[in-house]
Each structure stands twice: as structure tokens, then as C-alpha cells.
Amino acid sequence: MHTSRRTFLQKTTQNGLALLSTGSLTANSLDQLTTDTDQTAKLSATTSSAKPDYVVRSLPENMVYGYYGADVPPVAKVKDGDVVEIQTVNPSGVSRTNPEEFYTKNNLPIDQHAKEVIAIMKTVKSEPSGIRGHMLTGPIYIDGAQPGDSLEIRILDLTFPAGFGVNSVWPGGGGIPDAVTTRETFVYRYDAKRKMASLKEGVDIPLKPFMGVMALSPPADMGRQSSIPPNFFGGNLDIRHLVKGTTLHLPVSVPGGLFTTGDGHGAQGNGEVSGVAIETAITLTVKFIVHKGKALKQPRAETPTHFIAVGLDKDLSKAMKNALTEACAFIKDELGFTFNEALSIASTAVDFEVSQVVDQTLGVHAMIPKSIFTKKKFDYWS
Known part of the structure; x- marks a missing residue:
């Protein structure tokens, strides 16, 4: 799976140009390319509006x-501040023995993206010790990222390379x-115009894409870790x-951080209660920013309107307690309140939501509204 930097850059140059060349297409021109029934082709033509410094293709290597794991060789090396486009795939429902069958059975085109998925399923091997995941x-x-730092991951864009997603129950x-x-x-x-995902006639789910998995490497002494349960490294x-x-x-545990992503979701309710969301391929465009000496114990997140504190544990009640602890610590340490004031604010204004209950380690996140802090001004990039 290791790819040299030179090989990576060559493939980025050769394959990235074709991908980026569709960026000049407008919504109207996309509509003219296909009929209303061909939503797969329509959505596969969309690309990110953010110009990347690097493109990491969804190729087997x-x-x-x-x-x-800290010993997993990086497929790319980027600079602090770089914008990186990362292509991901969704193999849900696609078998390793006959990957083409999923597409033909569901009347889906075997287009360029599907061919990449098929190649990946046929050639990318599982972890030798038996670890399983995404x-x-x-x-x-x-x-520049080193242990003791934190990495800021700005999510600039998320686009769909394929016009469908998959959900399962079992x-x-x-x-x-x-x-x-x-x-x-x-x-x-997917309906590109309406930004909806349709299960069947009369059931339309608004598309709100996000990445289920965004991680840095665990510390070297933890060895390789499955991508199924979340942890302090994301x-x-x-x-x-x-x-x-x-x-x-995210907190940085190893030199270079080693960022890995996948498990794209077209839409998901809090809890992810069937076990999966609308599992989908997503092209993620991010900007990486290293914060030197800014140590974190757990993941944190921010939106234009909220700060998000995260609690994780195999016991949901303990995950809730951890989320509350993290929320109070953030309000106290970052916003300048006493602990008792922070707990009072958390009780009166913070919403605690169940992220998911299906990934071995369960998640609760605290939504801390910026609007309640009327004497503070929060600058934000987006």
C-alpha cells in the first residue's frame, strides 16, 4: 500500500487534471448533460469548489x-496550511468475490468511480492480524505536526462522486x-437539484454529507487500531x-499526525440506529492547520454557531458524563468561567446529543451555542 511521494504526485497530476476540469460546469450545464432520471451521472460530474494543493486519489495504493497505526506508511506528505482533496469510496453492499454484481443488480452504472471501487475491493487486503473496519x-x-500539538481540520467541501448511497439492517x-x-x-x-436522497417514492431524506471517520494515528505503543470504535484520536x-x-x-500523537478518512455519509440521524447511515462515497476537501503545543485530551469541533465537546465510552451513561466533563472544561478553560458557572451554563443552554450507539465505543456530543455569550466575539473562518 505504500506509494512514494514521487509516484503519488505523478498520479495526482495525471488523474487530478481530469477531475478538476469539470469545475467550470454550472448547475444548468450539469442538467443539460443528463436526463432527470440519470441522477448518478449528474452527481458524479460535481467537484469541489476549493482549489487543492494536493489530490489524493481513491486508488488501491x-x-x-x-x-x-503509527507504522502505516503515508501515501502523501503535505505542508501545514495546505488544502488537500481526499477521494473516498463506499463499498457497502459490494462483495470482494464479485464486486460488479452490486452495480448490475441495482441498475447502477459501472462508471469510472465504480471501476475504482471494484479494483479496490479486488486488491486491497485486510489487516493481517484480523482487524476489521472501514x-x-x-x-x-x-x-510540522508533532506529539503534543493539535491539528485543525477545516472542512472546505464535501461532494459526491456517485449518485447513490446505501443503508442496511441486519x-x-x-x-x-x-x-x-x-x-x-x-x-x-440522489436528486442533485433537490439535494435529496430517495429510498422510495414518498420518502425523501435531505442530503447533508459528512465524514463518519476522520482520524489521526494512535500513539505507537497502542499498535494498530480498528476504525470501528472512535477514540481520543478521532x-x-x-x-x-x-x-x-x-x-x-484532534490531538497529535505521532510525527506528521497521519490523517486518515472514509466512511462518508450522505445523511444520518443522531444515533445512527440501524448500524449505518446513508453510506456513500465522498470527496473531502480540507485545510490542515497545526497548532503547536496546543494539547487536547479529546476531539473538539466547531461550527459557525456552536462549539462541540465530545464524550466517548462503551457505556452510554459514561459517554454522557465524559461529554459533560469536556463541555464544562471547555467553557471554563477556553471561555473564562468558573467550574460551577460552566456546569450551570451546560445545564441551562447546552444540548447533549447521542452521536451513535452502534460502534462499540459510544458517543455523546455537547452542542455549546456561541450566541449565549453576548460579551464575547468569536472569529470564524467560514
């Missing part, structure tokens, strides 16, 4: 199947595992508020 792109080495999975008796996979088709947080224009902050 740039993928890692289900894990992070199909991920990375890792990416950020020059026995033993989700929030009510004993209630599910049969496995079933649902294909949600990972499968499944916080649906991390859409375009928001920010994630």
Missing part, C-alpha cells in the same frame, strides 16, 4: 482497510439488534454536524 483513504503526513446489528430478523440493503438514489465519531464549513480539532 492509497487505501487502508479498516485500521490506523475502507479508508490515507494516511496523510502533515509536515440481525445482531444496530440499536435494537434482537429485533432484526433478516438482512436487507437499501439503495438511496476516528468513527459519526457526528452529523461536521458538514461543509465546520472544523474538527
